[in-house]
Amino acid sequence: MKEMHPGTVDVLIIGGGNAALCAALMAREAGASVLLLEAAPREWRGGNSSHTRNLRCMHDAPQDVLTESYPEEEFWQDLLKVTGGVTNEKLARLAIRESSHCRDWMRKHGVNFQPSLSGTLHLSRTNAFFMGGGKALVNAYYRSAEALGVRIRYEAPVDRIELENGVFRAAWVGDERIAARACVMAAGGFESNREWLREAWGQNENGEWPADNFAIRGTRFNRGVLLKAMIDAGADMIGDPSQSHCVAIDARAPLYDGGICTRIDCVSLGIVVNKHAARFYDEGEDFWPKRYAIWGRLVAQQPGQIGFSIIDAKANGRFMPPVFPGATADTLEELARQLGIDEAAFVRTVGEYNAACHVGTFDHTVQDDCHTEGLSPAKTHWALPIDTPPFRGYALKPGITFTYLGLKVNEQAAVHFSDVPSPNLFVAGEMMAGNVLGKGYTAGVGMTIGTTFGRIAGAHAAAAARQGESHAIA
Template structure:
């Protein structure tokens, strides 16, 4: 049946970016099929685990408080990426984000005010009521109501390019090989973080110790196929959205609850009991995504956050309980660290702390003096039992290597020519804007903005 139909638009993927593209194309009158590699129960890709979207606003708007203008948004992005971004494309995304919450709400997504402990994002980010799973369910319900054909357990294994056009897609649908034809195609199939062998090509054996926070279906099959056909590549294969998560998390699909937000109020040591980076460099929403990479670069890709009782109420706890002890020596033994070394590290840190006015909600200037690396904010002595430790591993959300696109989301070849009927949205093209680093909620922004652009452009091509 599938191989006897020529669809107007085929959307590859089942997360936020794919759903935005499919809904937009269908609303534009296109006959749309959405191809989701996962079974229905795991639909939604990484979007199932999201909580919010970063949106520009010039005044309070819905759940968004105060104002968050284009220049501040751009400055935040510029700082976390270190300038490794396309300013034109980034600003275009930022401006378009202003209309995203209203568009989403009109398609069933509900929002709520940010809760205490959610990275202090109430001014910049709109939080989804029910989280990412509720968002995904709302979009799927809208897509079904509009008449989008949704195929689960359907993996696209090849995109046949010839003379600047996608001629057909090769699929495995519920175990059966299928050839599918469409006038226009949108690829929104994510990165390759769940493909350990591909990750090893850039990271070596360290990749074996990475934990994949989201979907196990992000193997990069479509991405690798397109790059092998002379589609232009963008991004560094070693760059990714990587956070420090609880080392006790499952290998795949643990989601956002496995993230640890205690780092700014802790000291973080490696397996040798030594600190290696400034835990208080900046507010957590602008620095939480560097810690996965930092831990990935440490021996055995493991680290430990150490706090005392004063810090316990300052962050959202992990789904896994803290490892607690009455003394630093006892804690070291429970964590498998050398007790004398950890005691010396804590003592050296405590001696370097400069007394100040602690404020966990802002940059407070409570710092160390004469310590390397320093701690520039939220530095308090670790001296009040019980002491707690959390083991950390790199938690990979998505990779930044992707396909190069135009500002109209059209996929480009290495010679600069666009593929006439191929567009991309979401993580498979996020590297056009995210060269490195991450800004909380920005992945959802990219997926929403470029998903809508890709869906509109694909539908227009199919009609004409």
């Protein structure tokens, strides 16, 4: 494949995760010369994609690793439910339909699939798991991209974009100007920009800045530089800038890249108290996979942005083993001491809860009839007294997965300025996921959006580059 003007690439890809790689591969397959700029060094490449594990897929019949069927309408209804309607039906259905046939292309580029992992049986119908997880997928895409001749540069963070009336001209990495005929931005959200997060979450009534106590579950390189630059350039934005996907994770999680293993999955099996040893929400409201994403915000609203998940020995072995051992004690007083919360208040809270437990037939696989009576807040399912030592406690803090703010797009993944699509600037992945997922989350949908719009953006960028070239010649 040719490079007509050395020094000017056809398609410039900014970002190095799933959406960026999908765009790079599609553009290259369409015959364009492609340069990919990844902000991170090689060993940290791939952004949040390295922490993912599956892709939500529409399918009308069982397909290799996917059981039964997951038709378009059901996927759409699920999306409608989790977003509360904050979605664009046209774009959402596009992503849903694309998810039904993109996996052969993914396999061609080296991605392997496996049946759903143990502990995730509830996803075996809807989600195709990557063998080895997202980093294996990212590795496969980079290998394929390199083999196809995509040029890759690491440690190349783009600071700003040069635009001319909505037309992309060049990207700037420090003092270096990199011109291209078309560009795909897929550089993630702003969740690792601590200052921006602080501003987005604001100050609470106690004078605290909650975001100061958050961990970022993914990459430290999603600093939102391009998002900010595009806001400044007047691009049309979408999604609530103050919102992020926020889950409760182990308070000992690293500041960045804690990924999936820092989740605490025992909330529905016990109680959760704040630092004053008070309960604050129904731990048994629904199945944990459907509720885990609200607990980050719940904990963020507590003083000190900390909570403590408390279980007894009966819960042992019933939830995904946590990455760090919990505080363990034979008495509630000792547990409170270890967790640094008030002993008397803690013993009182547990006592009140235990007394309120109305134990029927415990069954963690259904919404059972074990519940509290006369307790506020109630625990509506799986309420068993906390009475069998050893008792365990896990400190929880909010962990941010991604942010919702993004660039408004059309079905070609084009960036818009005052409702006019740019002819050669496209966007994919987390930077535009808010078009489809304006709120909430459901497993694997981020990768569905990233793959779909990455592929669309890459293909259209290659076409735009070709067109730009013929204009230049004419």
